[in-house]
Amino acid sequence: MIDAIRREAASAAPEHARMLLRRNWLRLIIESHTGELERLCMSDPDPHDPQLLLIRACCRDLSGDSYGAEYLRGQGLRVAEDDFVACFTDLLLAPDTAAKAAAADRAHLALTQCGPDDDYSSALFLLGWTEVRLRRDFPRAIALLRSAVAEAQLRDRPETHRLALSNLAFALTQAGLFGEAERLLESLPEASGPSDWDRFEGGLPAANLGCIAYWRGDFERAATLLESAIVEESPGNNFEALARLYYVMSLVALRREERYYAAASLLQGISRADKHGIPWDTLRRVVSAWLAHAQGQDARALALSAPALTRTGAAVAHALLSELYRAIGEPVLSGQAFRLAAAAGLPRYARVSTLVTSAALHSAAGRGDLAHEQLDHALENAAVERVLAPFLSDDPVISDLLTAHAHWGSNHQEFLHEILEKRGLHGTAVGGILTDREKEVLACLRTTMTADEIAARLGVAYPTVKSHIRAIYRKLGVTSRRAAVHAVDPG
Structure with missing residues (x-):
């Protein structure tokens, strides 16, 4: 396709070259021809055309030049916001969650009005990719990515097909559908080589398999997988950054004290600004607070995590924060974090975490019946995808509660036995x-x-x-x- 556009650009009809470029720009970005695509934009007779500037902004962002992307996007925003190029540029480059959500809403409408010059297959993938990161409707995001997988296969676009599959696996992981996500991740087609998009996303398969291993309580495997995805010079706002966060949580679970200093340095490399709808600073603060608690620095943990209570839209982070505050002995703060988690819409594994925290709070307050009721709800939710991590804490309240629950009588006795056995192996x-x-x-x-x-x-x-x-x-x-x-x- 790049060669076809070059040939048209060299002919006596450069307007046809621009038509081909506009029709295929999104596919060329997703399939990592960003350098060649930007050069084609620059060689156009009118390189300051707003659509070409927006396409160049996307190329810049994928190459890691966020400032250049911002400037070019600003120059290109002279087109109507319902323009196809402007709409799907915003899906990549919108600076905050609210702007990205508004762009996604426009994109849903744009997909119903795609014309012959609009790349429906690539647009479908990018919208699904965006909806996963916005985390506002996982079933819809999963459905979009399933459709993108099918569309890319029908159109014989192997690279878009691979990326749609890998992002579908990410969506399934985030939604807590671990079994299906693992099957996809372990059967992903091999990439033909390092690509702009893979560098842009940064270590998706290992990061997601590591996340699943963490929530299933297999902390050793999680640490091994996640460490393999870490690259020191990464931008700190992609899957590599997610790998850092879960790697540190795995070290804390394993009590690898000799690695805590290096773990703190890894957290420093994570972005302090939101990117693609992900609240990276909130995530970094919560995990940093857990690390401080593991080092016996509870005052520092409280100071680090305090700003996270002023943010919304980070359900998993706030679920982990609620448990941290409970472990520190701050039930009021634990309740605040719990409410933030619940307001954002919890995936099943995070719901298990909050139910275990709630059970422990009830138990510590002497409300035994409520504690056992919450714990049985936690077991019911956890058994579906074998979510073990929230039950493996070495906190004595949780330990006593689990032991008592075995005698109290559970509707999920077999799974409770598995947890108790795992605790014996983990301890x-x-x-x-x-x-x-x-x-x-x-x-x-x-x-x-x-x-x-x-x-x-x-x-x-x-x-x-x-x-x-x-x-x-x-x-x-x-x-x-x-x-x-x-x-x-x-x-």
Whole structure:
């Protein structure tokens, strides 16, 4: 296509070249021909044409020149806002969430009015891409990207198809549909090579697989995946920045104190300004506050996170912040963050986090029945996509509540058993003391199962289970089931 436009530009009919350029500019940007596209704009007989200036602004932004993009966009905004080029330029370059949302609304209308000179396939992808980042309607964003995948395949555009698939996986991850997202991410076609758009987005597959691993409580795998996506010189406002945030949270979960200093430096590289509708400063502050808390600096954690309570539209960040304030001992602040999270519309995994926080707050306040009710709601939401992270905190309130819930009786006893078993593996209290089989028996002792039921579950004889229980008691220096559970509690 680039060569076809060049040939037309060299002919006696440059207006035909401009028509081809206008028809294909969005596809050329998405498929990472930004340098050649900008040179074609510059070689036009009228390089100051507003549409060409807007196209150049998009090229500049993808190349990392945000200031150049801003200036060119300002020069190009001499066209009507319902102009196709202006509309879809704004989807990329709108400076804040409100402006991007307004541009998306115009784009939805523009898609219903696409003419022969408008690139419907690329526009569909870009609108879906935008709606995911606005996080205002995940089902709609997912539907747009599914349509973009199908349209790109029909039109034989493999690069747009790959990008639409990867962004569909991102949308599914953000919505909490982890299983489907993982299947897409693990079967993505290979990129033909480093592209402008891939650099612009920065490490999508590894970052998203790492996010999923984090929420599923597989913190070691999460840290490995996320570390592979980190690039020191990144702009701090793309998937690479998301990888930094979840990498630091994984280190905190793993208590990797030797890496905390380097983790703080990584957070400094994240943008302090919103980009593409993402509130990066709020995200950076919340994770920085968690890191400060892990280092025993609660006053600093409170100071770092305070501005996040003045922002909206960051549901996951505010869910994590609500739990942080609860852990610090600030129930009023925890409630404020909880309300901000709920107002933004919570994906399932963040809802699990807030339900666990709410249960812990009720438990600490002596409202046991409400605590168990909230915890069972959390288990119900978590079981669908195996969301384990919110239950793995080493906080003693959560630990005691989970143990008590196993005896209280849950509608999700099997999943609760999985959590208690995971806590035993995640904690370090029994490391090197109990055998693997003894750890399995201990996990069963955290539930209401009898010795006969434990034997049936593990496929061993009843006397063998009794021998394992005696060995556990002996090694832990206790004489009862309850004492054994409390002796190895990670909190």
